[in-house]
Amino acid sequence: MLVTIVLFDRFTALDAVGPYDVLSSLPGAEVVFAAHAPGPVVNEKGTLRLIADAALPDIQRPDVVVVPGGPGQNAHMADEALLEWLRAADEHSAWTTSVCSGSLLLASAGLLGERRATTHWLAMDKLAGLGAVPAAERVVTDGKYMTAAGVSAGLDMALELAGKLAGEAVAQMIQLALEYDPQPPYQAGSPDTAPEAIADALRARRDSILI
Amino acid sequence: MLVTIVLFDRFTALDAVGPYDVLSSLPGAEVVFAAHAPGPVVNEKGTLRLIADAALPDIQRPDVVVVPGGPGQNAHMADEALLEWLRAADEHSAWTTSVCSGSLLLASAGLLGERRATTHWLAMDKLAGLGAVPAAERVVTDGKYMTAAGVSAGLDMALELAGKLAGEAVAQMIQLALEYDPQPPYQAGSPDTAPEAIADALRARRDSILI
Numbered sequence: 001m002l003v004t005i006v007l008f009d010r011f012t013a014l015d016a017v018g019p020y021d022v023l024s025s026l027p028g029a030e031v032v033f034a035a036h037a038p039g040p041v042v043n044e045k046g047t048l049r050l051i052a053d054a055a056l057p058d059i060q061r062p063d064v065v066v067v068p069g070g071p072g073q074n075a076h077m078a079d080e081a082l083l084e085w086l087r088a089a090d091e092h093s094a095w096t097t098s099v100c101s102g103s104l105l106l107a108s109a110g111l112l113g114e115r116r117a118t119t120h121w122l123a124m125d126k127l128a129g130l131g132a133v134p135a136a137e138r139v140v141t142d143g144k145y146m147t148a149a150g151v152s153a154g155l156d157m158a159l160e161l162a163g164k165l166a167g168e169a170v171a172q173m174i175q176l177a178l179e180y181d182p183q184p185p186y187q188a189g190s191p192d193t194a195p196e197a198i199a200d201a202l203r204a205r206r207d208s209i210l211i
Numbered sequence: 212m213l214v215t216i217v218l219f220d221r222f223t224a225l226d227a228v229g230p231y232d233v234l235s236s237l238p239g240a241e242v243v244f245a246a247h248a249p250g251p252v253v254n255e256k257g258t259l260r261l262i263a264d265a266a267l268p269d270i271q272r273p274d275v276v277v278v279p280g281g282p283g284q285n286a287h288m289a290d291e292a293l294l295e296w297l298r299a300a301d302e303h304s305a306w307t308t309s310v311c312s313g314s315l316l317l318a319s320a321g322l323l324g325e326r327r328a329t330t331h332w333l334a335m336d337k338l339a340g341l342g343a344v345p346a347a348e349r350v351v352t353d354g355k356y357m358t359a360a361g362v363s364a365g366l367d368m369a370l371e372l373a374g375k376l377a378g379e380a381v382a383q384m385i386q387l388a389l390e391y392d393p394q395p396p397y398q399a400g401s402p403d404t405a406p407e408a409i410a411d412a413l414r415a416r417r418d419s420i421l422i
Binding site for chain 1: 242260
């Protein structure tokens with residue numbers, strides 16, 4: 001089973017690495033990071049570089065596609081080479097997935113149509129603007145499309161996907177190996193639970209977070 | 212504020228990238244990945260390469276040290292160049308921290324003494340064997356030493372640390388930006404909540420997970 005995680009400049013590292021560490025633990029899975037060209041791809045903060053081992057055109061029939069998000073997503077909304085690759089990969093994929101603002105790229109490629117999908121909570125209106133039906137849920141599955149909310153939601157999505165691909169016992173084994181028993185010290189992970197002032201502060205800085 | 216995340220061959224990516232995405236969001240933080248030599252460092256699965264931008268000897272006074280774990284940890288338990296760097300860095304650090312089996316490296320460097328600390332649930336006895344007092348908690352703080360349980364616990368630790376470094380409001384803002392509102396699809400993230408058969412299966416495979 002070939003899993004391809006798409007990288008582009010100014011991606012958010014955890015969007016990609018969360019799902020990577022889950023899906024690469026699946027028996028028989030080969031996970032490949034791919035970008036327009038092989039080589040280092042820099043994240044949005046400019047201080048993390050992950051190596052893409054393959055060029056997108058060299059990967060023709062991935063079984064699973066994972067598109068992370070991050071501020072760099074915006075520069076690729078009309079990147080026809082990327083969007084065309086996504087469309088071609090989607091023709092044969094078993095699962096086409098995204099984390100965070102990666103769903104905006106799936107939508108821009110025309111893959112989501114009017115499906116239910118999710119994205120970072122600050123990008124919900126953008127997703128709606130592209131025709132999809134935004135759902136404020138952690139992980140949304142509609143057909144073979146699985147989309148996750150912001151950044152860290154990729155972990156939850158990948159475990160959900162692992163269960164569908166390899167069964168509940170394997171997914172639970174991966175969860176326990178990663179000791180994914182989350183205990184955040186604050187209850188500020190969603191706009192519904194965070195203090196209002198914190199959510200407002202992020203809304204005011206939305207462009208620097210998303211673009 | 213200089214944060215150094217130590218990389219070594221066969222590290223676990225999420226151990227490093229979880230704390231990275233939290234700590235690199237702190238105002239004024241500079242986060243540098245460092246290894247014996249600059250260049251790509253490969254993870255335990257051999258399919259992810261993260262670039263170390265600095266050689267350890269070039270970083271002399273980090274404010275925060277983060278040591279991830281992963282199967283490669285074992286090969287460095289007597290790596291005097293690494294252990295000596297850890298001791299020197301610790302002399303001036305404000306915080307010396309670890310994720311997963313990274314705490315075994317801190318212990319091997321003599322930094323934990325008889326302090327309370329944690330590690331991956333499968334490595335608790337190894338931590339005890341090195342003199343530290345193992346605590347089955349998600350994040351353990353003892354003095355300026357903060358250790359996290361397995362892999363994904365680095366996210367919780369980094370948020371806790373962010374709160375201590377920059378205050379609760381900043382930490383909450385980071386949590387909300389990363390939409391860290393975890394909703395794992397299974398309750399299998401700790402040996403206490405996972406089905407007994409799943410925990411036993413991992414215990415039987417402990418060496419391939421940890422070494």
